[in-house]
Amino acid sequence: MKILLMGNPNVGKSVIFSRLTGAHVISSNYPGTTIGFTKGKIWIEGKEAELIDVPGIYRLEPFSKADEVAVKMLEEGDLIINVVDATNLERSLYLTMQLLEKGIPMIMALNMWDEVKHKGIQLDLKKLQSFFKIPIIPTVAVAGEGIKDLVLRIKDAVPYKIHHHTDEKRWADIGKIIKEAQIITHRHHTFLEKLGDASIIPQTGLPIAFFILFFSFALIRFVGEFLIQYIMDPFFYRFYGPLISKLVNIPFPAGVMHDILIGKSSNFIESLGLLTTGFYVPFGMVLPYVFSFYLILSFLEDFGYLPRLAVLTDNLMHRLGLHGFAVISIILGLGCNVPGALSTRILETRREKFIASTLLCISVPCMAQTAVIIGLVGKYGLRYVFLVYAILLTIGILVGMILDRILKGGSPEIFMEIPPYHIPHFGTLAKKLGMRIKEFLNEAVPLVLLGVLLINVLTILGFMDFIGTIAGPIITRIWGLPQQVVPAMLIGFLRKDVAVGMLGPLHLSVKQLVIASTVLTVYFPCVATFFILLKELGFIDMLKASCIMISVALLVGGVINFLWI
Amino acid sequence: MISLAEMKVNETGVIVSLAEGDQFQSKMNSLNIRIGKKLKKVSNSILKGPVVIEMDNTQVAIGFGMAQKIFLEL
Known part of the structure; x- marks a missing residue:
């Protein structure tokens, strides 16, 4: 069985990969650290499966060589672990929609779960779950939280095929989901955010x-x-x-x-x-x-x-x-x-x-x-x-x-x-x-x-x-x-x-x-x-x-x- | 209606149109930059360098030429 780790750039796929396989791969805090693909082995219910760390992409239409690699991998995958940045749900869901349209069994890792609260975001997991009929597991990959659950739930992955949509329809659907499952409250900038702004102006x-x-x-x-x-x-x-x-x-x-x-x-x-x-x-x-x-x-x-x-x-x-x-x-x-x-x-x-x-x-x-x-x-x-x-x-x-x-x-x-x-x-x-x-x-x-x-x-x-x-x-x-x-x-x-x-x-x-x-x-x-x-x-x-x-x-x-x- | 390139730092606007071009639009779309989205300009460009915007808790750097093709209502 081939399992693909997919998701937007810089959502922590490589960190999850090394947590799952124990293998060492380089991860950093910028988009595009993984440019080729890395393979590893994991055990699920006593059976060996191949796990592939796919370069991050925003959508299935490729812009660069790294994107092409990712899209090609999709043809071989039997199961997708879709890694989603919980602090940036709306954007991440676009790729999720496209992936669901392919009809490949999927589970979702809602990564950076610990950051959600800090950013003034409230996510309703149950509502999210009711939209996507796939297992959704909150994770904090850098700290190793939720990784065990992720492995346990792989067996529950089911194909939840949705119809092929146009761009507009996809965004409209995402809009609906976001409106119901996410509340963002305004808050003041933290020191790190101020520093971030200062170092880019x-x-x-x-x-x-x-x-x-x-x-x-x-x-x-x-x-x-x-x-x-x-x-x-x-x-x-x-x-x-x-x-x-x-x-x-x-x-x-x-x-x-x-x-x-x-x-x-x-x-x-x-x-x-x-x-x-x-x-x-x-x-x-x-x-x-x-x-x-x-x-x-x-x-x-x-x-x-x-x-x-x-x-x-x-x-x-x-x-x-x-x-x-x-x-x-x-x-x-x-x-x-x-x-x-x-x-x-x-x-x-x-x-x-x-x-x-x-x-x-x-x-x-x-x-x-x-x-x-x-x-x-x-x-x-x-x-x-x-x-x-x-x-x-x-x-x-x-x-x-x-x-x-x-x-x-x-x-x-x-x-x-x-x-x-x-x-x-x-x-x-x-x-x-x-x-x-x-x-x-x-x-x-x-x-x-x-x-x-x-x-x-x-x-x-x-x-x-x-x-x-x-x-x-x-x-x-x-x-x-x-x-x-x-x-x-x-x-x-x-x-x-x-x-x-x-x-x-x-x-x-x-x-x-x-x-x-x-x-x-x-x-x-x-x-x-x-x-x-x-x-x-x-x-x-x-x-x-x-x-x-x-x-x-x-x-x-x-x-x-x-x-x- | 003004372009993102002309906007001032810290101003907030809603995207009302994106210039023609499938490739351009699809590229913008991939990072959720679409009509109806609200964004704040974080940094202006110097010598036609990139501008930086903030939207839904994320920052994106956009080349000056592209910024001229994104139109907003303040």
């Missing part, structure tokens, strides 16, 4: 946005550096380092194996050993920043800030051929380009997806890369790290403006629901953070190890010198970088953090470090992002995007090299 919202962004980055760095300085570095340098070198020295006091395993240097970045650099980069350098980034991001997401940022930046984004929602892709991309690239699915047109993906690859370094840039370039002063970011931001804006001019068509306007602020639920937040860190480790550690191993093997085989000699002259002349940077660019395709780390042993000047960090961001996406985009954009568009990236990298590296005296 441009006059107050823009200063608030600057403050929040600045404060977030300061906090990310503070927490990241704190973890590195007081936990990771002491662990690696005082405990792990000496131990591992003793252990390796017993069977391999010197020679090829010794060098592959722990390298020649006692510095964890410079040694390029599998057991030293291979573990220090993902755990010692990147993990602290990934942790602090997702801690802050998850809070902002669940609090509901990001849609407001999307509204405030909509104007600027339009000049780059995008609309405000793309700012969410960019912010996700600052953590890891992969979820950033996936989130472009919610953008409506191919043109927007192309521009958003290209800009993401060109000017958004992921947290892994940022962490290593801060580690290497930050030694010479944070202003150089800012310089790299300022250059990337400028490139992003320029390339966006140019693409907007060149590509035919306009960017659709923003049209999105702004969810109210919620104080995040601690358990949900912690779970989400844990999930993201696990995802990072699962993906990063094997690739970093593979990268470090490749560096060693290719160096021993003489391949690194070989391509260095071939591509070196161009890089030396245009970017002013030594030819040893070529291997780093090669490895950058695998992992950007390892690539930036490879600059460590080269002892570059600040100018060279800034140029190398910039071009390593711009020139090409890492392999994980590359394959996602290949799938999302198709071969031709990805080829175009890649050409843009490589040309921009050549150009920008050259410009910095010649302007910086």
Whole structure:
């Protein structure tokens, strides 16, 4: 049996999904967090059933790719758990009507039940029940309330088929139901609502946005550096380092194996050993920043800030051929380009997806890369790290403006629901953070190890010198970088953090470090992002995007090299 | 009758007409923006940025161009 979890965007389907299956899926307080579909298993009356978390939609006529996914899923469903936002019943019922017309057995979860009273709404469950002859269960998914009932009542789901109606008839019916079953009393705005308004009105919202962004980055760095300085570095340098070198020295006091395993240097970045650099980069350098980034991001997401940022930046984004929602892709991309690239699915047109993906690859370094840039370039002063970011931001804006001019068509306007602020639920937040860190480790550690191993093997085989000699002259002349940077660019395709780390042993000047960090961001996406985009954009568009990236990298590296005296 | 784009912040109005166009109307409809609905303007646009409205306890951001196509009676 296939059970579909359906409903409007941002009503808590994913939270219910993880409550029902015990599986971990990402949920946030903005519409469009679920863009593909997630499957899980649940047990009903001793039988196994498949539960599918369908992306949120407002109606069965699709507007975007994510909507299409949802509508298609409907053909396969045997039963629908219709998740309805109890605080926004009228709008939610439109989809409910459309779903009932399909004649698929349904039960309704009246979610956010706890918020109903706070919002001055009175709902008459019995009356609601008498209109829809299906089980209706009030739930508070984030707190787990009502979930048990929901499972118990699945067996009671019956098809309650209504006739196919016109738009007007549907709304008229909904109007009738609402009039009888819901009373809304006026009440004063709460503090959170006032804050919500203040952060969306441009006059107050823009200063608030600057403050929040600045404060977030300061906090990310503070927490990241704190973890590195007081936990990771002491662990690696005082405990792990000496131990591992003793252990390796017993069977391999010197020679090829010794060098592959722990390298020649006692510095964890410079040694390029599998057991030293291979573990220090993902755990010692990147993990602290990934942790602090997702801690802050998850809070902002669940609090509901990001849609407001999307509204405030909509104007600027339009000049780059995008609309405000793309700012969410960019912010996700600052953590890891992969979820950033996936989130472009919610953008409506191919043109927007192309521009958003290209800009993401060109000017958004992921947290892994940022962490290593801060580690290497930050030694010479944070202003150089800012310089790299300022250059990337400028490139992003320029390339966006140019693409907007060149590509035919306009960017659709923003049209999105702004969810109210919620104080995040601690358990949900912690779970989400844990999930993201696990995802990072699962993906990063094997690739970093593979990268470090490749560096060693290719160096021993003489391949690194070989391509260095071939591509070196161009890089030396245009970017002013030594030819040893070529291997780093090669490895950058695998992992950007390892690539930036490879600059460590080269002892570059600040100018060279800034140029190398910039071009390593711009020139090409890492392999994980590359394959996602290949799938999302198709071969031709990805080829175009890649050409843009490589040309921009050549150009920008050259410009910095010649302007910086 | 004025358009949503021309309305002032904190003013309340009832939607009396939506510009022609099936796609536009169906898009508005999906978020319950229809003739007869009462809404309040929460935020004005700057430099033709989006406007924000509040309706039935929900806020919706609407691009400036779309806001010009929604007409209300104050």
